[in-house]
Amino acid sequence: MKRHLFVTYLLLLLLLAGCTVSSAQGAAEGASSEATVSIQNKGSDTIVNLALAWAERYQALHPETRISVTGGGSGTGITGLIDGTVDIANASRAMKAEEIDAAKANGIEPKEYVIARDAIAVIVNPENPVNRLTLEQISLIYRGVITNWMEVGGDDRPIVLLSRETNSGTHVYFLESVVRLGNKSDKTIFAPETLLLPSSEGIISEVRDNPNAIGYDGLGYVTSEVKVVAVASRAGEAYVLPSAETVNDGKYAISRDLYMYTHADASQAIRDYMDWILGPEAQAIVTDLGFVPVNP
């Protein structure tokens, strides 16, 4: 008799499990028929804090819109846009031609917005006496040609190269504009000894701790515990520290546009959000977070 009960109980459980699934589906359908819109926003880790700040402010203004923001790297966001799992892809680099082709093959026409500008700061440990480098010196350091701080006027210490992972837009930008000095036919890559760290925080914490290290990161991420190096675009020119002014007047050499990509035929809610992002209120947040607003 007891066994009988047990089996009945099991069956009941199974039935109940079935019930909960179907009622959950019912609830989801009920929610989507209301006015709430949910927007999936994913991509660049450089932009993620900015996108989160925007999403919070926008949701406070428009409670019917839900925006979920996740990082993961520019490549991750763009892949999501191509697969159709992401509505707005954040990218710290422009989409590559093959990515646009892949999107078109999936029936998606990507639309590009430049939403802010970012300066890449080259950072060293505060104990490191090196205060300034030319773009060429930085390139030679990351190519593995210059391997000791003595060669650029520092102490007799080995140089430990830090970089973001290859799925980071910052990595690709740094490779093309700094390591290759913008020369498109140059196929040099980072020295194999370069440490590829999975996060911006990883780079900041290693530079903060290790006097041998050199790293780079978006200006918005740089804390006061590391030292920003002044950069000259070539030997003999002025060494410039990154800031909103030096980026906008073009004096600081390592700066780039930040992008968001949507489908060309995105819903009205997404278009409204993009218009708001380019407006004055959202661009004020850009300045607060250490990025450079786009000039109207």
Next chain:
Amino acid sequence: MKRQEHSVTRQEWVINLVIKVSGYSSILFVTLIFLFLMREGLPALANAPLSSIFGARWYPIEGYFGIWPLLFGSVIVTLGALLIGIPFGVGTSVFISEIAPPWLNNIIKPVIEILAGLPSVVLGFLGIQVAAPFLRRLLDLPTGLSAFTGAVLLALIATPTIVSITEDALNTVPVSYRQAALALGATRWQTIWGVTVPAARSGILTAVMLGVGRSIGETMAVMMVTGNAAVLPHGLDALFKPVRTMTATIASEMGEVANGSPHYQVLFFIGIVLFVLSLAVNIVASSMSLRGRTRSERVLS
């Protein structure tokens, strides 16, 4: 009465079926996973040039798919973990099973179980904030993010596995062995080192092999502390240089690759290599434990 008997046999039949299905399903799942890995990974050999796959450089966004540095990275971190983990793990289990008084065992064993339950990402966080800076200063390394730091963390992760299996092996050594050794005038240390541990060696080898399996598949902790630089070794000091393991490579790159691209296929190919490695480790481990059993049966008969 007869009706009830009938329903009992029916129940037996259903329960038997459920148990059988769950038993066979594990075989089915492993087979399906293996087939999936093969289907996604083997085309890499056709679509990426072989000279690139067996080259010395890993930089996938520019078409360098050399897996040697990654294989080397996984192997050196695992070997390092064993160098640290085996003496530590075996020592701990000898202490637990031969030396420690029962009240101390009641403290040590739960603590080791807690160590086994710690998520590796938490250990990785400790590694990046505490172990890496400490080891850099202690050993005067260019950076603490190195294979050695990864090996230390992996040793911690593999220790609970090694300890629990070694302890079981030591406990199955008959008490009469120890009594005989002591009766012959051996000291406690001579008994442990000369009799108990050798008698349990097949169990200890199994523990070590399972520790290898645990280490080579570990991802998060090594990704956080080994620096992820895909370099081939230039000398014996490679243990103290940054390395990039196969697991960390898959974990950090799988999210960004386009489905079906050569990079995607090469990542799955690395998955096959990992699968085959851990399969080999498991086969060696189980053949060792089987051999050990037959030997002890031979001794006892």
